[in-house]
Amino acid sequence: MSLISFGSRVFRSYYLHVLGRRGCSTAAFMPESAGFDGVSSRSALHEFSVSNSETFWAALARHRLSWMSPFHTVHDCDLSRGRIRWFEGGKLNVSVNCLDRHVQTCPEKVALIWEKDEPGSEVKVTYRQLLEMTCRLGNLLRRRGVKKGDCVTIYMPPCPLAVASMLACARIGAAHNVVFAGFSADSLSERIRDAQSSIVITVNQGVRGGKLTQLKKTVDTAVQSCPNVRHVFVSMRTENPVAMTERDVDMEEEMLKEDAVCEPAAMDSEDVLFMLYTSGSTGKPKGLVHTQAGYLLYAAVTHRYVFGYSDGDVFGCVADIGWITGHSYAVYGPLANGGTTVLFESTPIYPDPGRYWEMVQRLKINQFYGAPTAIRLLLKYGDQWVQKYDRSSLKTLGTVGEPINTEAWQWYYSVVGGERCPVVDTWWQTETGGICIAPRPSEPDAEIIPGMAMRPFFGIKPVLMDSKGKVLTSNDANGALCIAQPWPGMARTIHNDHERFKDTYCQQYPGYFSTGDGAHRSKDGYYQITGRLDDVINVSGHRIGTAEIEDVVNQCPEVAESAVVGYSHDIKGEGVYAFAVLKKSVEAEEGVLSKQLKDLVSQKIAKYASPDCIQFVERLPKTRSGKIMRRVLRKIVEGDTSGLGDLSTVDDPAVIQEIIQSHDKHF
Ligand code: WTA
Numbered sequence: 001m002s003l004i005s006f007g008s009r010v011f012r013s014y015y016l017h018v019l020g021r022r023g024c025s026t027a028a029f030m031p032e033s034a035g036f037d038g039v040s041s042r043s044a045l046h047e048f049s050v051s052n053s054e055t056f057w058a059a060l061a062r063h064r065l066s067w068m069s070p071f072h073t074v075h076d077c078d079l080s081r082g083r084i085r086w087f088e089g090g091k092l093n094v095s096v097n098c099l100d101r102h103v104q105t106c107p108e109k110v111a112l113i114w115e116k117d118e119p120g121s122e123v124k125v126t127y128r129q130l131l132e133m134t135c136r137l138g139n140l141l142r143r144r145g146v147k148k149g150d151c152v153t154i155y156m157p158p159c160p161l162a163v164a165s166m167l168a169c170a171r172i173g174a175a176h177n178v179v180f181a182g183f184s185a186d187s188l189s190e191r192i193r194d195a196q197s198s199i200v201i202t203v204n205q206g207v208r209g210g211k212l213t214q215l216k217k218t219v220d221t222a223v224q225s226c227p228n229v230r231h232v233f234v235s236m237r238t239e240n241p242v243a244m245t246e247r248d249v250d251m252e253e254e255m256l257k258e259d260a261v262c263e264p265a266a267m268d269s270e271d272v273l274f275m276l277y278t279s280g281s282t283g284k285p286k287g288l289v290h291t292q293a294g295y296l297l298y299a300a301v302t303h304r305y306v307f308g309y310s311d312g313d314v315f316g317c318v319a320d321i322g323w324i325t326g327h328s329y330a331v332y333g334p335l336a337n338g339g340t341t342v343l344f345e346s347t348p349i350y351p352d353p354g355r356y357w358e359m360v361q362r363l364k365i366n367q368f369y370g371a372p373t374a375i376r377l378l379l380k381y382g383d384q385w386v387q388k389y390d391r392s393s394l395k396t397l398g399t400v401g402e403p404i405n406t407e408a409w410q411w412y413y414s415v416v417g418g419e420r421c422p423v424v425d426t427w428w429q430t431e432t433g434g435i436c437i438a439p440r441p442s443e444p445d446a447e448i449i450p451g452m453a454m455r456p457f458f459g460i461k462p463v464l465m466d467s468k469g470k471v472l473t474s475n476d477a478n479g480a481l482c483i484a485q486p487w488p489g490m491a492r493t494i495h496n497d498h499e500r501f502k503d504t505y506c507q508q509y510p511g512y513f514s515t516g517d518g519a520h521r522s523k524d525g526y527y528q529i530t531g532r533l534d535d536v537i538n539v540s541g542h543r544i545g546t547a548e549i550e551d552v553v554n555q556c557p558e559v560a561e562s563a564v565v566g567y568s569h570d571i572k573g574e575g576v577y578a579f580a581v582l583k584k585s586v587e588a589e590e591g592v593l594s595k596q597l598k599d600l601v602s603q604k605i606a607k608y609a610s611p612d613c614i615q616f617v618e619r620l621p622k623t624r625s626g627k628i629m630r631r632v633l634r635k636i637v638e639g640d641t642s643g644l645g646d647l648s649t650v651d652d653p654a655v656i657q658e659i660i661q662s663h664d665k666h667f
Helices: 009-022 025-029 042-051 053-064 094-105 127-143 160-172 185-195 215-223 251-256 292-306 324-336 355-363 372-381 406-416 498-506 546-555 590-604 630-637 654-666
Strands: 073-075 086-088 110-115 123-126 151-155 175-178 199-203 206-208 211-213 231-235 248-250 272-278 286-291 314-317 340-344 367-370 396-400 423-426 462-465 477-483 513-521 527-532 536-539 542-545 559-569 573-582 613-617
Touching: 025 042, 042 053, 053 073, 053 292, 086 292, 094 127, 094 160, 094 292, 094 324, 110 127, 110 160, 110 355, 123 127, 127 160, 127 251, 151 160, 151 185, 151 215, 160 175, 160 199, 160 272, 160 324, 160 340, 175 185, 185 215, 185 272, 185 286, 199 215, 215 231, 231 251, 248 251, 272 292, 272 324, 286 292, 286 498, 292 324, 314 324, 314 355, 324 340, 340 355, 355 367, 372 406, 372 559, 396 406, 406 423, 406 546, 462 513, 477 527, 498 513, 527 546, 536 559, 536 573, 542 546, 546 559, 546 573, 546 590, 559 630, 573 590, 573 630, 590 613, 613 654, 630 654
Parallel strands: 110 340, 151 175, 151 199, 175 272, 199 231, 231 248, 314 340, 314 367, 367 396, 396 423, 573 613
Antiparallel strands: 073 086, 110 123, 206 211, 272 286, 462 477, 477 513, 513 527, 536 542, 559 573
């Protein structure tokens, strides 16, 4: 792996010898650390944050959040019992923190840039305007019977009214449950019922990639089996009318009748802010619960320090608000920091594969945060789509959601970032609330290794466990990734199922938060995520991560992307099965290419890791959030096509049939 350093040596020596010696280097970087004794470097600050977590988080909470009443206890947690409580005694309102305090200092600053589907049709919303929308909507929700502690379901694409809906819930003390607007009526209905929502907020139609989606119709179908739903608020994204019933509320029209001032509810730190459903390896989707103060603080500080966000920057997180990434880095983190954040409604290839970079040029985006799957897709189309546009505004590039393979990382770093911008491969989960492992923050010119999340964030103490549940203390080790002590942003429970929360996250390794991911800690102590633990293959007693093999297969210039799964093998226990998608113009003979790929894996990792079979496919089955569904591929390989399991999140079910047919034909 190549090592890449950022920043100039001259600056580094100045930094270490002058600023470092005076002990003000970390305070310049993080003002709230000014009073911490003996902290003179960023790595020392990390150590301090872990060993003095009360002092550390109390200082950040006082500095970064506005409180209605101060907290009396920084934390009161017992991970083994699944008890996690931060900033007790404190009262605050999240919408005040995201809006009112910025309206006081800079009312006309742009809070949201709504990057609508058609390039060039963006809409800017100032802090003053967003506060007004939020207040009117808060009053409307109250008028329609929503009370503190209720949960409102939001089924909308990224747009200012969706953000105002989230913040309006926060303003009046209701929880929100945002459901990704690509989910089916059945999935939506299940989530509305589980959350016990009486109000659903939606739009008449969605617009994405030049196509219309009938969101209101989907809600109509979904609520047929939700007797608790009293009202559906409908906002008009397009001018096409939709059928409205007694139950439906014309949201924009009703908002106009409401007062533009709405008294914020005083919320306890540990009151619920939102729940967000996510899939586990088994069972129904689980509603992970996040609370007020700890979540907001963690989203705000990770946003500021991982991406190097400064006042005045334009932050471009292209994730949908229906996922945790959209919650923490398109909405709460940037707004808590008084930033300008982009809401991206479109797709990476609409109207063409230059979309992201044309948007970067037009909106002068400073930090761009996206998914490896999109980077791999764009890489296939070639460099010209990037080079056409001015990307000089970019300062940091981020990725999230799955491992980023070396080839995609290099392309992102060199072609998109012009070798100027650090690439932060950020590891975290719906459960963690915010980024836990990422190359930044670190000393300013610290190395970044492609495809590695590397360094724990402040307050995060990762540990690796062996198969017997013993903590691995040495470096150059592989194990189950756990986090040894609580942090403010972590989920508190699963809605209506605290037992499942404890079982899944707290009791596998009692006293530790279990992430379900595997990781490698390098000789130098850096972390690399190897994939979900259920994606680890054991070939002839040797462990190998599917992501590691995919990384090598993807390095082959003919391959666009790949997915590797294990299957039962008579002799080896598990064999390696690779699915590969070739780049558009490739004409190589499959037999030759297959041999070449097997040799490449033998050569780059080890012979045992070399795929036993390689199946070339047109496309891979993915969830709507872009994750490859290896679970489904594993079943196909094992011939168990009648038991493919829950397919509600699959983006295009036709892909699965294609792969089954080609599998049956060839193997
Ligand atoms: C995976 C998304 C490798 C991981 C924020 C995790 C990653 C799951 C990375 C959570 C990364 C996320 N490298 N794998 N940088 N980031 N993952 O809940 O398996 O949608 O457990 O949260 O995505 O997905 P979720």
